[in-house]
Amino acid sequence: MPNNEREYDVIVIGGGPAGENAAAYAIAGSDRTAVIVERELVGGECSYWACIPSKALLRPGHVLAGARAMDGITATGLDVEAVLRRRDSFVDNHDDGSQVKWAADNRIDIVRGTGRLTGERQVEVDGQVLRARHAVVLATGTRASIPEVPGLRAALPWISRDATNLHEIPRRVVIIGGGVVACEAATWLATLGAEVSMVVRGARVLASAEPFASERVVAALTERGVRVLFGTEPRSVDRPDAKNTGEGRIHGGPVTVRLHSDQGDTEIEADEIIVAAGRTPATEGLGLAAVGLPDGYVQVDDHLTVREVAGEWLYCVGDLNHRAALTHMGKYQARVCGDVIAARAEGKPLTDARFTASADHGQVPQVVYTAPEVASVGLTEAAARDAGHAVETAELDIAVAGSALARNDFAGHAKLVIDTATDTLLGATFVGPEAGEQLHAATIAVVGKVPLATLWHAVPAFPAVSEFWLRLLETRRA
Amino acid sequence: MPNNEREYDVIVIGGGPAGENAAAYAIAGSDRTAVIVERELVGGECSYWACIPSKALLRPGHVLAGARAMDGITATGLDVEAVLRRRDSFVDNHDDGSQVKWAADNRIDIVRGTGRLTGERQVEVDGQVLRARHAVVLATGTRASIPEVPGLRAALPWISRDATNLHEIPRRVVIIGGGVVACEAATWLATLGAEVSMVVRGARVLASAEPFASERVVAALTERGVRVLFGTEPRSVDRPDAKNTGEGRIHGGPVTVRLHSDQGDTEIEADEIIVAAGRTPATEGLGLAAVGLPDGYVQVDDHLTVREVAGEWLYCVGDLNHRAALTHMGKYQARVCGDVIAARAEGKPLTDARFTASADHGQVPQVVYTAPEVASVGLTEAAARDAGHAVETAELDIAVAGSALARNDFAGHAKLVIDTATDTLLGATFVGPEAGEQLHAATIAVVGKVPLATLWHAVPAFPAVSEFWLRLLETRRA
Incomplete structure (x- = not known):
């Protein structure tokens, strides 16, 4: 092999959370090799410029508000410098050393630069040629759009x-x-x-x-x-x-x-x-045309495989595939994708459910860390009706003993969207302080298709905030 | 009917949360009548002497610790007087007016005094005779035990x-x-x-x-x-x-x-x-002997019906039946019991799942509001093995981005107990700050018998504390 060429089992372009997970899952428990090509920081948008710093900036305000809404405590703040320092520490001061170490610990090489597809199973990075025995995974994500406004x-x-x-x-x-x-x-x-x-x-x-x-x-x-x-x-x-x-x-x-x-x-x-x-797909220099793909978002099937390219070697995970632009869903896709790559490399069939990304069809959880937080999973009422479901809803303000105990100013609202045909949840939305931590219960109910008749026997502990589940279910008896 | 006699469809002895719910559910949507006999405060132990005041006392300390574990906030406390005043307000200064109003709003009479069984469907309170057309529900709970220690x-x-x-x-x-x-x-x-x-x-x-x-x-x-x-x-x-x-x-x-x-x-x-x-059943003056029952806890079947007494008229809910001495489980039993009473009064069969208390067999959630909180549902590993299940566990410290963001000193631990025969959860225990609000997800998984292969697709939102679910499930791949 020429000096400027290297071969891996798996090449991942884009070292955000989705790319990292795809690489790790694709080689886990095997002697397969993987490389991640990254032109910025390993860890990606989420770690340095999105979820992590935003939540680091938001959380102190939420905690302060909670402390102020409690008798017996005197709380002052925010000390802006302290909040910014905390944010800096969460983004590791933009040093990706810990992520690079994680990659090394997981036997994943890092190549710095812009990865460009140049043919089947082939990626170039600044003149260096990387060849993939099994898979190339695209995980370059998106970048901020700037609308065409004069002077903007x-x-x-x-x-x-x-x-x-x-x-x-x-x-x-x-x-x-x-x-x-x-x-x-x-x-x-x-x-x-x-x-x-x-x-x-x-x-x-x-x-x-x-x-x-x-x-x-x-x-x-x-x-x-x-x-x-x-x-x-x-x-x-x-x-x-x-x-x-x-x-x-x-x-x-x-x-x-x-x-x-x-x-x-x-x-x-x-x-x-x-x-x-809004966001726009980060495909500059990615070489999509070299493999016959149009510029823009990259379409995949439920195995995260790019069907438009023959040979089942090209995959796309994370925001770039436009299925569900959220870190956790990108990582979810990456786990499925990595498992698929591993199975195909080992000649195994893709029969198990873990080889199919099902949750990014209408079972997507999301938390917006505003104050109050907005936590949702699955379909809204409008989306469920648009999709042709026969729908009932249960809805109320969150006002139970647990919420009053949690903070004096607790105010929240919850809504369940119920498929009347199956008596299961299609979606849920909870708004309130810390609503994000209430969401996983709904996600399990939605994904697990747990009938409401069964949820009746899932008793919320008293006096937890989660008692609002009982009140929601009680609205349906009448 | 003599002057000192009154007839109701349903008589409940003990006006705690379980008694209140049994009465309300038994008559809801009907013209049936109910009375609650209470010798102390309507609202019971939980409202004035247990869950509510204890959590009111604990919560300020938890919030203060959380505020201190966050950069940018200066928090001092606790102001003991303010905490005690908050507790006083949560126990309504031991005035049960709001509960009495709730009863009136729900067409439930209140009779003050000690209710005593004096025969079939018959209760006496200070010489007044109450007769039940359908049901008598015992809900007197327990009281604190004092062990036999000299001088204690x-x-x-x-x-x-x-x-x-x-x-x-x-x-x-x-x-x-x-x-x-x-x-x-x-x-x-x-x-x-x-x-x-x-x-x-x-x-x-x-x-x-x-x-x-x-x-x-x-x-x-x-x-x-x-x-x-x-x-x-x-x-x-x-x-x-x-x-x-x-x-x-x-x-x-x-x-x-x-x-x-x-x-x-x-x-x-x-x-x-x-x-x-420990606790001891509160049966003083209850007249169990008059209906042929021994003193002590009152045994019931899954319809909350006392089988030892013929005629399906005597029920027992809450701590006194010794199934699961927790407010939320007493209320759960009360909902089932009330529905059963209503169905029997209306001559309907008890075929629906809501007529059977299933969750207090091994699906009981509980939160201990210590710092850290201890939240558990279902069986511990030891209990599951004792019950003869083939068991696997998944266990780890809670250390995800969401927990680090939540507070600087976050420390927690989580464990799932898995039935290997069915690939479902038998139990879960989470310890950590606010662990109580993480529990309902596990309760739904346990009660819904959601297979772990399905839970794999229930994606926790990032960066929430609940991401520890993903880490738990990841421990099982290897």
Whole structure:
């Protein structure tokens, strides 16, 4: 083999959580070899620029609010510097040494650079040729989109990476968007002292969630002083002295955003602008054309295999396959994908359920770490009806002994979406403090297709917050 | 009917949560009538002297610890008076007006006094005769036992009711017992400033839980300065100037407790002694003999029906039937019992699963609100093996991104007990901060008999604490 060529059983392009798990699962318990090609940090968007820093920024505010809502405690904060230091420690100060060590411990090589498909089972990285005996896995994820608004790109707006890695708190911030990133960023920015305006195109935030989630999150944001502008779009952006001062630093002087809504046009001045308006597949330089694939998201079957390419050697996991753009679902796909690669390498049939990604069809859990948190799994009522299910719902405010004991100001709401044909849950949404930790019960009920008649015998402990499950089930007797 | 006689469809003796629910379910959606006979407060032990005040006392300490384990927050406390006031508000200052109103709203009469069975479907209360057309439900619960130790009863020790309703914090406390009541009381007393010693007969606390629960709770208690004496029994108690100063007041001067263990005898002086050494059925004056029943716990079948008495008119729910002495299980039994009474009154068959109390056979959830919390459902490994199951376990420390994000000092441990014959969970135990809110997922898995192969597709959201589920399941691949 030429000097600049190396052969592995498995090549993974993109070393985020999905790529890492695919590599690890594909070779676990075997003598197969794997390499991860990564052009930034091993650990990926989630570890350094998304889930981890955002939750590190949000959690202190949640804890402080909980302490303030409890008698007998005097709590002050937040000390912004301490919160930012904690965030820095969670992102390992952008040093991926611990992830590299994890890879080494799992016999996975790391190659730094941009991996480019150049043919069947072949990847090039800066002139080095990697050949795969079994599989190439694409796991490059997505990057922030910047919409085509005059002056916006020139204003050097913050994207989610700046917001999660902020080093100074802009006094006034405009956030373009109303999705998860926008709502979470608004929450921590307001908690850390910024004056926040959100520019939301539609009539609610978190548009794919149950409508009450939007209502409760918006009410809470508003109470913190966040101004939420619905039905509003940016028309132009003006920032005369934009300069790239580095990630998470304020990118120049004040920015003026001209807005349009049915109520008329207006403008906002702020010290920073954040674009949280969706994601686009990160396929630059990936060489999809070399294997006959169009640019854009990469379609896979339930074995995470790219069917458009012959030979069952190309896979795609994580955000890039556009099935469920969440770290935990990417990792889930990666576990399935790694198991599939291993089975095919060993000539085993894919009959077991673990070789099929079933949960990213309508059984996807998600937690939005706003205050209150929004936790959901499966289908909303609207999505279930759209999908043709005969649906009943159970719904109520979470107000049980456990919630009152948990904190004086507990306010929450819960909804179950029930398939009347099978008497099982299609989905659930819980909004409230720490609602994220209530979700797994619903996820198990949805995925396990546990009939409601059986859930009746799954008794919540008293006095836990989870007693709201009993109240939900009780609404269905009448 | 004579003046001193009244007829109801359903008579419930004992107005705790179990009694209340039995009455409400038995008449719901019908024109049946019900009465609850209660000699103390409607709402029962749980509402005024057990779960509610204990959790009200514990929760502030948990929240304070969580706030202290978070960067960016300065938290001080506990303000003992504020904590006691909060407890007082949760027990409605021992005014049962809200419960009486609940009863009225649900068309349930309340008769104050001691209900005594005097014959078939007949109860007397202070000379008044109540006749039941359909059912009499016994729900009088249990009361604290005081073991036969010389001098103990004369010392007027605190029982659980005093500990939960304490109005002053004894400087030094000796707790006799190592069960749930003892461990929880030790936790709040230490948190509120008392110097606590626990006298535990066996080699661990929470003896029916997984052994690691005891280890972790004892380690945490010890760290708070609690002295836990294992293998130790009180031999005699001496308190020269004991006086009954009222519930939750220090009952006189210092008390000396002489202790025996294999390591020798010793004595402790304290300002109060708490007996948390088990419960005994509250059957005084209940008239069990009048219907041919022996004194003591009342045995029932899975319809909560007392089989030893002919005619299917006598029921027993809650602690008094000795199936699962927990508020939520008493309420569960009450729901089943009420439904059974309603069905029989309406001449309907008891075929549906909701007419059978199945969950109190080995699917019982329980949370001990110590710090860390101990949450368990179903069988421990030892209990499962004793019951003849072929068992595997999955076990690990809870150390995921979500737990680290939740609090800097997060420490927890989780164990699943798996029936290898069916690949389903027989039980689970989670120990850690807020572990109680993690439990319902396990309860649904146990009761729903969800195969582990299916749980593999129930993805925990990232980065939630509940990701430990994934790690548990991953331990089983190898």
